[in-house]
Each structure stands twice: as C-alpha cells, then as structure tokens.
Amino acid sequence: xxxxxxxxxxxxxxxxxxxxxxxxxxxxxxxxxxxxxxxxxxxxxxxxxxxxxxxxxxxxxxxxxxxxxxxxxxxxxxxxxxxxxxxxxxxxxxxxxxxxxxxxxxxxxxxxxxxxxxxxxxxxxxxxxxxxxxxxxxxxxxxxxxxxxxxxxxxxxxxxxxxxxxxxxxxxxxxxxxxxxxxxxxxxxxxxxxxxxxxxxxxxxxxxxxxxxxxxxxxxxxxxxxxxxxxxxxxxxxxxxxxxxxxxxxxxxxxxxxxxxxxxxxxxxxxxxxxxxxxxxxxxxxxxxxxxxxxx
Amino acid sequence: xxxxxxxxxxxxxxxxxxxxxxxxxxxxxxxxxxxxxxxxxxxxxxxxxxxxxxxxxxxxxxxxxxxxxxxxxxxxxxxxxxxxxxxxxxxxxxxxxxxxxxxxxxxxxxxxxxxxxxxxxxxxxxxxxxxxxxxxxxxxxxxxxxxxxxxxxxxxxxxxxxxxxxxxxxxxxxxxxxxxxxxxxxxxxxxxxxxxxxxxxxxxxxxxxxxxxxxxxxxxxxxxxxxxxxxxxxxxxxxxxxxxxxxxxxxxxxxxxxxxxxxxxxxxxxxxxxxxxxxxxxxxxxxxxxxxxxxxxxxxxxxxxxxxxxxxxxxxx
Numbered sequence: 001x002x003x004x005x006x007x008x009x010x011x012x013x014x015x016x017x018x019x020x021x022x023x024x025x026x027x028x029x030x031x032x033x034x035x036x037x038x039x040x041x042x043x044x045x046x047x048x049x050x051x052x053x054x055x056x057x058x059x060x061x062x063x064x065x066x067x068x069x070x071x072x073x074x075x076x077x078x079x080x081x082x083x084x085x086x087x088x089x090x091x092x093x094x095x096x097x098x099x100x101x102x103x104x105x106x107x108x109x110x111x112x113x114x115x116x117x118x119x120x121x122x123x124x125x126x127x128x129x130x131x132x133x134x135x136x137x138x139x140x141x142x143x144x145x146x147x148x149x150x151x152x153x154x155x156x157x158x159x160x161x162x163x164x165x166x167x168x169x170x171x172x173x174x175x176x177x178x179x180x181x182x183x184x185x186x187x188x189x190x191x192x193x194x195x196x197x198x199x200x201x202x203x204x205x206x207x208x209x210x211x212x213x214x215x216x217x218x219x220x221x222x223x224x225x226x227x228x229x230x231x232x233x234x235x236x237x238x239x240x241x242x243x244x245x246x247x248x249x250x251x252x253x254x255x256x257x258x259x260x261x262x263x264x265x266x267x268x269x270x271x272x273x274x275x276x277x278x279x280x281x282x283x284x285x286x287x288x289x290x291x292x293x294x295x296x
Numbered sequence: 297x298x299x300x301x302x303x304x305x306x307x308x309x310x311x312x313x314x315x316x317x318x319x320x321x322x323x324x325x326x327x328x329x330x331x332x333x334x335x336x337x338x339x340x341x342x343x344x345x346x347x348x349x350x351x352x353x354x355x356x357x358x359x360x361x362x363x364x365x366x367x368x369x370x371x372x373x374x375x376x377x378x379x380x381x382x383x384x385x386x387x388x389x390x391x392x393x394x395x396x397x398x399x400x401x402x403x404x405x406x407x408x409x410x411x412x413x414x415x416x417x418x419x420x421x422x423x424x425x426x427x428x429x430x431x432x433x434x435x436x437x438x439x440x441x442x443x444x445x446x447x448x449x450x451x452x453x454x455x456x457x458x459x460x461x462x463x464x465x466x467x468x469x470x471x472x473x474x475x476x477x478x479x480x481x482x483x484x485x486x487x488x489x490x491x492x493x494x495x496x497x498x499x500x501x502x503x504x505x506x507x508x509x510x511x512x513x514x515x516x517x518x519x520x521x522x523x524x525x526x527x528x529x530x531x532x533x534x535x536x537x538x539x540x541x542x543x544x545x546x547x548x549x550x551x552x553x554x555x556x557x558x559x560x561x562x563x564x565x566x567x568x569x570x571x572x573x574x575x576x577x578x579x580x581x582x583x584x585x586x587x588x589x590x591x592x593x594x595x596x597x598x599x600x601x602x603x604x605x606x607x608x609x610x611x612x613x
Contacts, residue, residue, distance in 0.1 A: 029433075128310070128311075131307065131311055131593075132311050132314050132315055132318070134589075134593060135311055135312075135315045135586045135589050135590045135593070136315070136318075136586065136589075137544070137545065137548045137589065139548050139549075139551065139552075140548055140551075140582065140585055140586070140589075143551070143566060143567070143570060143582075144319065144322055144323070144578070144582055145322065146570060147323065147569075147570040147573070147575075147578045148322050148323055148325055151570075220437075224439050227439055227441075227442075228439060228441060228549075228551075228552040231441055231552055231555065231556075232551070232552060232555050232567055233571075234567065234570065247441075247442065247445060250445065251445045251448065251556065254445070254448060254449040254452075254453045255449065255453035255454060258449060261445050261446070261449065265442045265445065265446065268439060268442060269434075269437050269438055269442065272437040272438075272439070273433070273434060273437035276433070276436060276437050277433070
C-alpha cells in the first residue's frame with residue numbers, strides 16, 4: 001500500500017506552472033470514472049433486491065454451462081449463475097472498500113489535523129507512528145491479522161483500513177499545516193476561537209478535496225487487495241461470492257471455460273479503473289495546482 | 297549529510313524494533329493453543345506440556361520475545377512449529393526466489409517504461425502519446441495476478457509455449473529456469489511498466505518545461521540531444537526513488553503472483569504457514585518482508601537526498 005508515496009513523489013506542476021488554473025468544463029477521465037464506478041454501484045444495489053438467479057443455488061445438472069439466454073455469463077463448477085455471483089461480488093467489493101476507507105478516514109484525518117495543530121512532540125510521535133504503519137503494507141497486514149484472528153471479510157477490511165491510516169493522516173496533516181499558516185486562521189485565533197472550532201470551520205472544509213482524492217486512491221487499493229486476498233483464499237469465505245475467489249476458480253478452467261476467469265477479471269479491472277480515473281479527475285477538478293504536467 | 301545518515305539508521309532500527317514487537321504481539325493473541333495446533337486435539341496433556349517446554353511457549357511473553365529477537369539478530373528464525381525444521385535456510389531460500397522474480401520484473405518494466413514514458417512525454421500531444429498514456433492508465437488498474445491468469449490462459453493453455461507454473465533454480469537448469477520464470481516475471485512487469493510509464497512521462501514532461509533545457513537549445517543543441525544530456529538526468533531523480541517504492545509494493549504483490557504460478561517464494565511460504573497456523577514461521581517471514589520494505593523506504597529517502605543536492609540543502613537548513 002505504498003502507492004501513496006509515489007504519488008507524492010510525482011513531480012507536480014505546482015512549482016513551475018505559475019498561478020493555479022481552473023479549467024471548468026468536461027473532464028473526460030472523470031466522466032468515464034464516474035460511469036464505471038456507477039456501474040459497479042448499480043450492480044451492487046440491484047443485487048440487494050434482484051439477481052437473475054439465486055447466487056448461492058448449486059445445480060449439478062447445469063455445471064460449467066457456457067453463456068446462454070438463461071445464464072448470460074454462464075455457470076460455475078457448482079452450477080451457480082456467474083452473473084448473479086458477480087453482482088453480489090460487487091456488493092462485497094464496495095463494502096470492503098467502504099469500511100476500510102472509513103477506518104482510514106475516521107482515524108487518519110483527525111490524527112493528522114491534531115498533529116498539525118499541536119506540533120512539537122505530538123507531531124514527532126505521529127510521524128514515527130505513521131512510518132511504522134507504512135512498514136506494514138495492507139496485503140501483508142491482512143495476512144498477519146488473518147493468521148491471528150482467522151481470515152474473513154472483516155479481518156481484511158480492518159487490516160486494509162489500518163494500513164490506509166498513514167496515507168489519510170499525512171494528507172490531512174500537510175493540508176492542515178498549509179491552512180493553519182493562513183491569515184484567517186490567525187484572525188480566528190486572535191478572536192479566541194477554540195482549536196476544535198478552527199479545525200471544524202477552517203481546516204476541515206479546506207482539506208476536504210485532498211481527503212476525498214485520497215479516499216478514492218485508497219478505495220482502489222482496497223479493492224485490489226481484497227481481490228488478491230480472496231484469490232489466495234485469505235479473504236471473503238465461501239459461499240459468499242467474491243471476485244478474487246471467482247478468478248481463482250476461473251484459473252483452473254482456463255482453456256475450456258475462459259469466461260469463468262474473464263468475467264471476474266473484467267469486473268475487478270472496471271472497478272479499479274473507475275476508481276483511479278475518479279481519483280485523478282477529482283484531483284484535477286478540486287485542486288488544479290496538483291494537476292499533472294502535460295495532462296492539459 | 298553524516299547526521300542525516302545516522303538519523304536514517306536510527307529510524308531504521310527504531311522502526312524495525314517496534315515492528316517486531318507488533319508482529320510478535322499480534323500473533324501471540326491468536327486464539328487457540330500453538331501446542332494443540334501442532335500436535336492435534338488427541339495429544340495427551342503430558343505431550344502438550346513437553347511441546348510447550350521444548351518450544352518455549354509456556355514462558356512469559358517478554359522472555360519469548362527476547363529469545364525470538366535474540367535469534368533473529370544472529371539470523372536464526374528458530375524452528376517451524378509444524379515441521380520442526382530450521383526456518384533460516386528455508387526462508388533464505390524462498391526469499392531468493394521472490395527477489396529474483398521481483399528484480400527481473402522491475403528490470404523488464406524499466407526497459408519498457410523508459411522509452412515508452414519518454415515517448416509519451418515528447419509526443420504528448422500526438423495520438424501516439426495519448427495512446428501510451430491511456431494504455432498505461434488501464435494497465436495500472438489491472439492487478440498483476442489477473443494479468444498472470446490471462447498470461448497462463450494464453451501462453452500455457454492455448455499456445456502451450458510455456459509451463460503454467462512451477463520453479464527451477466537457475467543453477468540446476470538455466471533454460472528451464474528461463475521457461476518457468478518468464479510468465480511470473482511478465483505478469484509483474486506488465487503492471488509495473490504501466491505504473492513506471494506514468495511516472496516517467498510526468499517526470500520527463502516536467503523537465504521539458506525547465507529553463508536549462510531551453511538554455512541548452514538556445515546554445516545550439518538539438519532537442520533530442522538536450523533531452524538526453526540534460527533532461528533525462530534530471531528526470532532520473534524522481535524516477536529512481538519511485539523504483540524503490542515500487543519494489544516494495546512489487547514484493548508484496550509477488551505474494552499473490554507466487555500463488556498463481558505455484559512458485560516456491562517467500563509469499564507462498566507465508567500463505568502456507570498461515571494455513572498451517574505455523575506461528576513461528578509466519579513471525580519470521582513477516583519480519584523478513586517488513587525489514588525489506590522498511591529498508592527500501594528509508595533507502596528511497598536517502599537516495600533522494602544523494603541524487604538531488606537541492607533537497608539536501610533544504611533539509612539541512
């Protein structure tokens with residue numbers, strides 16, 4: 001889960017591009033990202049009330065049936081409908097991402113703001129803690145916690161959430177440091193406003209954009225990590241459908257039933273591509289100073 | 297500079313010390329008794345007690361930690377709780393396999409990404425540049441294990457050109473090693489190529505705007521010559537550091553890739569140890585992986601200083 005590091009190492013045009021440019025109008029990548037993510041959300045929401053077939057119902061008579069009019073994406077080795085399973089899998093994917101990003105947000109953002117406001121030893125302890133957490137990439141932490149508490153969706157979510165805390169905290173801290181140096185914060189301090197009020201009214205609204213961008217990056221990483229864990233049998237336990245495990249099953253039937261690997265593979269790629277494009281697009285729209293050079 | 301190195305060394309040791317305590321504690325809260333897991337539920341109380349005595353799991357936590365840590369400092373990871381074999385040679389053997397795959401994957405990715413990223417930057421307004429940027433955006437969204445599965449489907453199952461998995465140490469049979477290492481390395485390299493192409497494109501675009509390049513051009517240098525002589529050298533600073541960070545992420549990504557290709561690396565050893573609830577092995581393997589990640593992270597910070605004197609000056613002021 002180190003990908004937050006390279007993002008910050010990317011040469012941004014902030015230093016050389018002069019005044020910030022805001023280019024309203026259509027942002028192609030953002031729109032594609034929104035459409036792809038909406039597709040996944042739609043599949044997940046619809047699966048709550050309707051799926052073409054019962055995603056858990058096994059039927060030996062129709063096992064490994066290729067795509068047909070009754071089973072649009074075919075059936076798996078147990079005769080379960082692949083489309084229905086993929087739809088429920090979308091729910092699991094979104095759920096894991098939502099909870100893990102939630103943990104990162106709820107813990108990381110206040111910690112980062114607090115460290116920025118207090119400075120001194122609090123800041124030092126904060127940076128050290130976040131360095132130590134960085135030593136545990138999400139996937140590794142999920143495997144370790146899985147070893148200790150048993151592999152499950154919950155363990156994966158908590159592990160990925162904990163692993164995303166440093167990224168949120170660092171984004172919040174650097175954003176807060178910038179806001180705190182502004183004159184209006186000084187004015188609020190002179191007016192004897194409490195630290196809590198300054199954090200709520202000035203810092204939080206001003207760093208919201210950066211935090212939302214980080215959320216989409218962390219969301220994509222969580223989706224990838226969950227798929228990897230389930231692929232290895234260390235994530236969501238059967239019979240709950242998960243894209244990673246569906247892909248692992250598909251690998252065993254390559255050559256004879258390619259759709260079993262292609263369907264979950266495309267689903268994972270669509271979700272991650274959508275979230276990546278959404279994150280890049282939001283970054284460009286919300287904070288044009290961070291826009292990558294040459295993206296114009 | 298020396299102060300900075302010393303500070304980095306302190307940070308490295310401090311991080312590893314705290315990480316080791318965390319790993320140790322997380323695995324000790326594991327529900328269930330290690331002796332019962334190792335000997336089975338039918339073991340007699342005497343046998344269980346003897347096992348605990350032999351493996352030291354009945355001594356106080358702090359004593360267990362000190363014994364474990366003391367061993368690691370002498371490169372002794374103890375013995376497996378399940379097989380009873382010494383872990384050190386196994387871990388070293390397995391980590392070598394993983395490092396070979398990750399190293400070759402990164403080399404291949406750079407060989408592809410440097411020309412692709414530079415081309416994408418130089419031609420960033422042409423369809424070629426836009427196409428490379430778009431393709432790398434899609435590549436970044438593909439998990440390497442998915443690429444692995446697709447490669448197996450194409451090259452092993454459909455075309456039958458390469459084996460779908462397994463491993464051969466290079467010292468035994470080099471041509472067979474090449475046949476077996478190709479697909480896992482390609483799987484890792486494909487995704488990394490996409491990631492690195494994006495960074496290289498950004499870095500080259502950034503230097504293309506720099507004044508020194510304009511000065512070189514004004515001095516009579518051709519565009520390509522100026523870019524190679526001055527541009528790439530400056531673009532290298534962020535790229536080299538990204539390589540370090542990406543190596544750490546590839547190392548962890550290799551855990552899943554080893555599963556796809558049944559490669560006996562450190563990742564598959566970890567997953568097996570988790571499956572067998574082999575506490576001692578999990579502890580040792582995670583410590584090795586965390587150490588590599590921390591060393592890479594700190595090396596990146598240091599490298600950044602060494603390569604770019606401006607950052608060094610800013611830090612020291």
